[in-house]
Amino acid sequence: MEPSLVTSWTLDPLQLAPIALIAGAYAMRAHTLARRDQPVPGWRIALFMLGIALLVVALASPLAAVAEEELFSFHMTQHLLLGDLAPLCLLAGLTGPLLRPILALPGVMRLRVLANPVVALPIWAANLVLWHMPTMYEAAVRHSGVHALEHAAFFTAGIILWLPVLETLPAPEWFGTGAKLGYIVGVRLIATVIGNVFIWAGDPFYDVYDTGDDFLGLAPEADQSLAGSLMMLEGSVVTIVAIAWLFLRMAQEGEIRQELIERGHDPRAVKRAVRYRRWQELA
Numbered sequence: 391m392e393p394s395l396v397t398s399w400t401l402d403p404l405q406l407a408p409i410a411l412i413a414g415a416y417a418m419r420a421h422t423l424a425r426r427d428q429p430v431p432g433w434r435i436a437l438f439m440l441g442i443a444l445l446v447v448a449l450a451s452p453l454a455a456v457a458e459e460e461l462f463s464f465h466m467t468q469h470l471l472l473g474d475l476a477p478l479c480l481l482a483g484l485t486g487p488l489l490r491p492i493l494a495l496p497g498v499m500r501l502r503v504l505a506n507p508v509v510a511l512p513i514w515a516a517n518l519v520l521w522h523m524p525t526m527y528e529a530a531v532r533h534s535g536v537h538a539l540e541h542a543a544f545f546t547a548g549i550i551l552w553l554p555v556l557e558t559l560p561a562p563e564w565f566g567t568g569a570k571l572g573y574i575v576g577v578r579l580i581a582t583v584i585g586n587v588f589i590w591a592g593d594p595f596y597d598v599y600d601t602g603d604d605f606l607g608l609a610p611e612a613d614q615s616l617a618g619s620l621m622m623l624e625g626s627v628v629t630i631v632a633i634a635w636l637f638l639r640m641a642q643e644g645e646i647r648q649e650l651i652e653r654g655h656d657p658r659a660v661k662r663a664v665r666y667r668r669w670q671e672l673a
Contacts, residue, residue, distance in 0.1 A: 405449045413442045419488050428487050438483025444476040449541070458531065461608060462599045465531075466617035469544050470624045473518075477548030478628070481556045489558070505559040507573050510550045515580050517547035522584065524595055531598045551577065555632070566665050567640045574632050581625045588618025643667075 416438055420430045447453060448471035457465035492498060503509055520526055521540050530540040554561045555570050565573075594600065594610040608616065643664050650660045655672050663669045 399452065400450050400454055402450070406446070409442060409445050409449075413439070416483075416488070419491070423487050430485060430488060434483045434485060436483075437479045441476045441479030441483060444471045444479060445545075448472045448476065458537070460599070462594075462596060462610075462613050463608070463616040463620060466620050469521075470621065472541055473544035473548040474551075474624065474628065477545060478552050478556075481549065481552050481558050484558055499559075502559045504550050505553040505557065505561045507554040507561065507565055507569070510554050511573065511576060514547045514551040514577070517543055518580070518584065522595075524597075527596055528598050531596075560666070563662070563665060567636055567643060571633060571636050571640075574629060574636070578625050578629045582622055585618040585621040585625070588621065589615050590618075 420435060423430055448468050453464055453468055453471075457468045486493075504513075521530065521543060526536075526540075530537045553559055554565055554573065588595070591614065592611060594614050596614075599610050599613060646669050647660055647664045650663070650669060650672055651657055659672065660669075663672050
């Protein structure tokens with residue numbers, strides 16, 4: 391039976407309970423900070439909750455049912471939500487004060503190595519290629535345990551991908567705003583190559599979707615091409631937004647750097663303060 395695009399919601403406690411726990415912990419910590427006159431900016435709360443909503447849509451909505459049973463393009467959309475958009479929104483919603491109890495736990499700061507782009511980019515790229523290999527991909531579709539592992543891997547790799555850019559954990563000092571621009575471009579070049587492979591391959595890569603023409607009128611070849619197009623479209627939109635944000639950030643940093651140097655501050659101290667956006671300490 392074909393899954394309904396309206397009614398096929400999967401309310402699996404094993405999937406939804408961790409999401410609810412994360413959202414609840416965030417809300418409690420934000421409330422605590424607000425009582426201490428350290429409120430979390432409203433736009434950060436909105437982004438974090440958007441990330442939570444994207445996780446629910448990816449795992450529990452009819453999108454998941456169609457992705458698992460019918461169409462590669464829906465599965466690709468699910469992975470873009472899990473492995474790119476949701477991690478980006480969740481990390482953008484975090485602040486140092488919010489994370490302070492977690493960062494104080496033993497060994498947590500050792501994870502700072504994951505905020506090094508030289509580490510993060512290969513992990514993300516290897517994960518992306520691995521799970522799109524036919525053997526791994528079809529195993530994930532056919533076996534629930536492998537599928538759960540695939541989703542966890544995409545989400546974790548997405549978190550690692552964005553760590554150096556948003557610096558939820560401090561990235562190396564050399565990885566400033568200009569380097570972040572190059573990093574984003576590199577990420578999207580990799581995704582573009584994979585997307586183009588799906589668009590122009592012709593023959594379907596995955597036998598599990600050989601009945602795709604029975605759902606929404608999409609033949610397997612068209613379904614695969616659509617999946618590649620969605621991958622490239624999502625990547626293009628995110629890249630444009632990220633580059634615009636980084637250019638604005640570079641302009642701001644340049645103005646502040648010049649202003650602090652003109653006030654007589656040590657250029658080395660200014661460089662480090664601007665790099666980690668702590669110029670208020672000098673001002």
